[in-house]
Amino acid sequence: xxxxxxxxxxxxxxxxxxxxxxxxxxxxxxxxxxxxxxxxxxxxxxxxxxxxxxxxxxxxxxxxxxxxxxxxxxxxxxxxxxxxxxxxxxxxxxxxxxxxxxxxxxxxxxxxxxxxxxxxxxxxxxxxxxxxxxxxxxxxxxxxxxxxxxxxxxxxxxxxxxxxxxxxxxxxxxxxxxxxxxxxxxxxxxxxxxxxxxxxxxxxxxxxxxxxxxxxxxxxxxxxxxxxxxxxxxxxxxxxxxxxxxxxxxxxxxxxxxxxxxxxxxxxxxxxxxxxxxxxxxxxxxxxxxxxxxxxxxxxxx
Amino acid sequence: xxxxxxxxxxxxxxxxxxxxxxxxxxxxxxxxxxxxxxxxxxxxxxxxxxxxxxxxxxxxxxxxxxxxxxxxxxxxxxxxxxxxxxxxxxxxxxxxxxxxxxxxxxxxxxxxxxxxxxxxxxxxxxxxxxxxxxxxxxxxxxxxxxxxxxxxxxxxxxxxxxxxxxxxxxxxxxxxxxxxxxxxxxxxxxxxxxxxxxxxxxxxxxxxxxxxxxxxxxxxxxxxxxxxxxxxxxxxxxxxxxxxxxxxxxxxxxxxxxxxxxxxxxxxxxxxxxxxxxxxxxxxxxxxxxxxxxxxxxxxxxxxxxxxxxxxxxxxxxxxxxxxxxxxxxxxxxxxxxxxxxxxxxxxxxxxxxxxxxxxxxxxxxxxxxxxxxxxxxxxxxxxxxx
Numbered sequence: 001x002x003x004x005x006x007x008x009x010x011x012x013x014x015x016x017x018x019x020x021x022x023x024x025x026x027x028x029x030x031x032x033x034x035x036x037x038x039x040x041x042x043x044x045x046x047x048x049x050x051x052x053x054x055x056x057x058x059x060x061x062x063x064x065x066x067x068x069x070x071x072x073x074x075x076x077x078x079x080x081x082x083x084x085x086x087x088x089x090x091x092x093x094x095x096x097x098x099x100x101x102x103x104x105x106x107x108x109x110x111x112x113x114x115x116x117x118x119x120x121x122x123x124x125x126x127x128x129x130x131x132x133x134x135x136x137x138x139x140x141x142x143x144x145x146x147x148x149x150x151x152x153x154x155x156x157x158x159x160x161x162x163x164x165x166x167x168x169x170x171x172x173x174x175x176x177x178x179x180x181x182x183x184x185x186x187x188x189x190x191x192x193x194x195x196x197x198x199x200x201x202x203x204x205x206x207x208x209x210x211x212x213x214x215x216x217x218x219x220x221x222x223x224x225x226x227x228x229x230x231x232x233x234x235x236x237x238x239x240x241x242x243x244x245x246x247x248x249x250x251x252x253x254x255x256x257x258x259x260x261x262x263x264x265x266x267x268x269x270x271x272x273x274x275x276x277x278x279x280x281x282x283x284x285x286x287x288x289x290x291x292x293x294x295x296x297x298x299x300x301x302x
Numbered sequence: 303x304x305x306x307x308x309x310x311x312x313x314x315x316x317x318x319x320x321x322x323x324x325x326x327x328x329x330x331x332x333x334x335x336x337x338x339x340x341x342x343x344x345x346x347x348x349x350x351x352x353x354x355x356x357x358x359x360x361x362x363x364x365x366x367x368x369x370x371x372x373x374x375x376x377x378x379x380x381x382x383x384x385x386x387x388x389x390x391x392x393x394x395x396x397x398x399x400x401x402x403x404x405x406x407x408x409x410x411x412x413x414x415x416x417x418x419x420x421x422x423x424x425x426x427x428x429x430x431x432x433x434x435x436x437x438x439x440x441x442x443x444x445x446x447x448x449x450x451x452x453x454x455x456x457x458x459x460x461x462x463x464x465x466x467x468x469x470x471x472x473x474x475x476x477x478x479x480x481x482x483x484x485x486x487x488x489x490x491x492x493x494x495x496x497x498x499x500x501x502x503x504x505x506x507x508x509x510x511x512x513x514x515x516x517x518x519x520x521x522x523x524x525x526x527x528x529x530x531x532x533x534x535x536x537x538x539x540x541x542x543x544x545x546x547x548x549x550x551x552x553x554x555x556x557x558x559x560x561x562x563x564x565x566x567x568x569x570x571x572x573x574x575x576x577x578x579x580x581x582x583x584x585x586x587x588x589x590x591x592x593x594x595x596x597x598x599x600x601x602x603x604x605x606x607x608x609x610x611x612x613x614x615x616x617x618x619x620x621x622x623x624x625x626x627x628x629x630x631x632x633x634x635x636x637x638x639x640x641x642x643x644x645x646x647x648x649x650x651x652x653x654x655x656x657x658x659x660x661x662x663x664x665x666x667x668x669x670x671x672x673x674x675x676x677x678x679x680x681x682x683x684x685x686x687x688x689x
Binding site for chain 1: 309332334335337355356357358359360361363365366367369370371373374375376377378379380381382383384385399400402403504531532533534535536537538539540541542543548550551
């Protein structure tokens with residue numbers, strides 16, 4: 001209404017260091033994720049959990065597959081591997097077996113880990129490989145434009161289920177427990193404090209530990225299903241996530257836009273792949289058994 | 303070159319099949335991690351490593367499939383071990399996905415393919431040599447490969463060591479293209495003492511790990527950057543995406559051009575990745591070109607043809623990829639023809655044809671697999687070409 005000329009306010013350069021600059025590849029920021037995506041929160045929570053855990057960051061590695069969450073490995077300043085679609089877990093298995101001193105964390109999406117990578121997921125849990133697997137579940141294949149996933153609740157609309165999804169989705173927590181995971185939890189991108197605590201416990205837990213993070217995708221999942229903005233999804237989590245620690249995992253399946261259970265579900269002791277392999281080899285071979293304790297390449301280097 | 307680690311070297315004179323000899327070659331070269339999946343006729347390689355690893359600080363895991371095996375093997379290299387996987391045609395198809403990752407990440411490793419008759423399940427217990435073009439072109443995108451083809455258990459040992467050395471030198475996956483016949487034939491294999499086995503060490507970065515850029519070239523004669531492993535303090539990133547020298551994704555035509563051309567040129571622009579065994583080439587009217595088990599059957603045909611007065615030479619390829627272009631081009635104007643002997647319906651024969659461009663005749667002595675050639679058929683083809 002006013003015809004007064006607008007004088008631009010000079011922007012003062014903020015020289016405050018980013019609080020996570022020791023942990024992020026600042027030369028890759030800004031990241032590629034959409035506004036209101038849950039992945040920024042997941043990365044922050046994981047960094048906080050790594051700081052709380054007792055691990056030497058130089059001996060940690062992050063492995064991601066393909067997809068939106070697949071890009072996490074590129075932003076966290078640890079040895080990090082952005083691999084092929086679905087193969088983050090077998091890649092992580094190879095790293096861990098090649099150098100058992102490494103603490104290996106897999107961060108990938110629901111489609112990557114339990115669709116194309118589903119076979120690897122169940123076998124790594126069965127073997128109880130010492131890995132921490134963070135699965136960011138946005139209920140769709142987001143990077144490719146929002147197609148139906150093995151996690152899509154019925155009857156959500158996706159680009160390949162334009163009339164509503166009808167295949168029954170996985171209950172990932174139940175799947176992980178059934179296959180032998182030693183630690184299983186689920187939180188949302190809203191439950192930041194509990195998520196950090198849960199990720200810390202997962203990192204510290206020997207064996208196959210699994211954290212599912214329900215994360216908002218406003219660009220595709222919310223838009224196609226008319227669920228509003230990313231903020232609206234966070235409000236939905238606030239109003240509908242029921243915290244039930246220790247809840248039996250068969251009871252934590254997720255229905256479309258219905259109240260759902262979050263919490264720490266499983267925390268149990270089970271010998272890891274390395275524990276069992278070493279025990280078996282020692283029982284059979286005795287002192288002749290020479291375990292692989294670290295990288296072996298340098299025995300050949302001058 | 304350094305000397306082999308004695309812990310993995312079974313020095314002595316042995317009676318081994320080709321698969322077992324191949325495993326011993328890998329162990330002598332320093333392999334300490336194998337991820338694999340059972341498949342006839344290759345499984346003995348994995349079985350022998352599984353039996354031998356516990357005595358030398360090695361780890362074997364039988365994965366859920368070949369997709370996982372290959373992913374684990376690429377990762378095992380980045381974890382700091384020399385790594386191997388083993389398969390046959392159907393599994394080789396599944397491995398192609400992460401062989402591509404290995405090529406893109408510049409990961410030195412070896413994959414053994416004990417070839418059987420195909421396509422599909424084909425002839426699981428019988429020989430074939432029909433995966434030669436799959437070895438060359440099986441993954442997607444532009445790249446070059448290196449592959450060796452042993453013709454005996456002794457060569458299975460020797461060429462597996464050579465395959466590891468080439469993989470470390472050029473930082474790329476290298477294939478050992480065995481076939482069921484060599485894989486399951488048992489012969490004398492002499493394994494030398496460890497200090498007589500030359501091993502190419504991994505080309506490692508020696509500066510401050512904090513300054514490390516995983517794909518920054520340093521003028522190395524093989525046009526590859528030095529490596530660091532996970533856990534060495536560099537906190538580096540690597541990806542299957544097109545990447546810059548920091549290992550960061552840079553999806554631009556300019557970055558693609560630089561990266562993919564280097565991946566290709568580090569092999570294509572060299573003419574010294576050659577290993578041939580030649581016999582009677584001087585003054586020959588006909589050249590027989592062969593590899594793997596077919597070299598031994600070809601000798602039979604050549605002997606018959608020579609007895610009948612034909613001047614015939616033999617090139618037995620030990621390294622089959624890259625194809626020995628320079629050597630073939632030297633010969634095309636001085637011979638009447640080149641006969642390619644292979645257990646397929648024409649794969650490496652196409653390379654000969656491509657190079658000869660009509661300057662000499664190029665003929666295939668091939669069959670669909672399941673058994674080796676009849677030497678008389680080869681002799682007859684040689685005589686036809688000499689006319």
